[in-house]
Amino acid sequence: xxxxxxxxxxxxxxxxxxxxxxxxxxxxxxxxxxxxxxxxxxxxxxxxxxxxxxxxxxxxxxxxxxxxxxxxxxxxxxxxxxxxxxxxxxxxxxxxxxxxxxxxxxxxxxxxxxxxxxxxxxxxxxxxxxxxxxxxxxxxxxxxxxxxxxxxxxxxxxxxxxxxxxxxxxxxxxxxxxxxxxxxxxxxxxxxxxxxxxxxxxxxxxxxxxxxxxxxxxxxxxxxxxxxxxxxxxxxxxxxxxxxxxxxxxxx
Numbered sequence: 001x002x003x004x005x006x007x008x009x010x011x012x013x014x015x016x017x018x019x020x021x022x023x024x025x026x027x028x029x030x031x032x033x034x035x036x037x038x039x040x041x042x043x044x045x046x047x048x049x050x051x052x053x054x055x056x057x058x059x060x061x062x063x064x065x066x067x068x069x070x071x072x073x074x075x076x077x078x079x080x081x082x083x084x085x086x087x088x089x090x091x092x093x094x095x096x097x098x099x100x101x102x103x104x105x106x107x108x109x110x111x112x113x114x115x116x117x118x119x120x121x122x123x124x125x126x127x128x129x130x131x132x133x134x135x136x137x138x139x140x141x142x143x144x145x146x147x148x149x150x151x152x153x154x155x156x157x158x159x160x161x162x163x164x165x166x167x168x169x170x171x172x173x174x175x176x177x178x179x180x181x182x183x184x185x186x187x188x189x190x191x192x193x194x195x196x197x198x199x200x201x202x203x204x205x206x207x208x209x210x211x212x213x214x215x216x217x218x219x220x221x222x223x224x225x226x227x228x229x230x231x232x233x234x235x236x237x238x239x240x241x242x243x244x245x246x247x248x249x250x251x252x
Contacts (some may be wrong), residue, residue: 003068005252006080017043018066020181020236021053022250024108026243027185029061033192035111036060039173040090043106043181044098050074052098054091056084065252074099088149096154097161097177104177106184114195115174124168127211128201131194137219140164144171166191182232185239 007015021043028034028041042054053069055061071080076091090109097107118125125135142160145153161167165187167175174191178184201208243250 003065003082003252006067014045015066017045017181018053018069019251021069021106022064022066023240023243024106024181024185025055025061025064026247026250027239028108028110028188030243030246031189031192033110033112033188034061038087039110040087040094041106041108041181041184042090042094042098044104045071050098051079052094054086054094056082057087057090058084062247065250067252092148092151092154093157093175096157097175099154100158101161101163101177103179106178106181107175108178108184108188109169109173109175110188110192111173112192112195114199115168115192116172118195118198119168119173120171125194126198126208127213127216128208129194129197129211131190131197133211133216133219134190135166135194136216138165139168140166141168141170144169148172178232180232182236182239184232186232186235 006018010018021041024041028039033039037055037058037060040055042052044050044052051071051073053071055064056068056070059068068082070078070082070084070086072078072086072091074095076086076088076095078086093109094107097104124141125132125139127133127136140161142157145156148157161177165177167177169175174188174195176184176187176191178187
């Protein structure tokens, strides 16, 4: 699907946001986290209107470009020309988070096998890996209520998320919140890896060793040290280089 370029037709700030969000979609596809066309990443456009960008429903993640992203308002009205609709379930989840979290510059949601698998486990994320300690330091759970297209679910999802940056949607998948697109992506990388490690460890059929709870309590400081206080921005340039080596069409 060829989409006319919006470069020069939107503000420089919005164009950079479109570039970063398109890169995130391509990276999700590259890492194998996409579920055909059925998951979503959204990014808030700076300003008092609370407009945000989301994927054109029906496009594969490895097709998405900076110009094809759809701008919507809090009522799911499209504010940019697109032949594609917006997924109602995706809009419900993302608009709910953006409405109450001013720090949520980006919300990333996946349906990976590992994520859904752990979300179906009664005890959820177990403290059995270094990666899990980062997740457990800011983890919340939300019970499954069916496909998330009903507005009445929003208050419960908002209350369950609270001020956390990792949300396990029971029997459904994973969701991360980030101040930036890079932060949300790094959070999802850690979340997804946590779930993959947990399933791999459990498949051995032997008792597992859990991390000392005191280590989990001090993990926020450890994460800052690990990235030099930069969060996702520390790895984002390398991810962009990786993406460009694969296919640079996301920039159009």
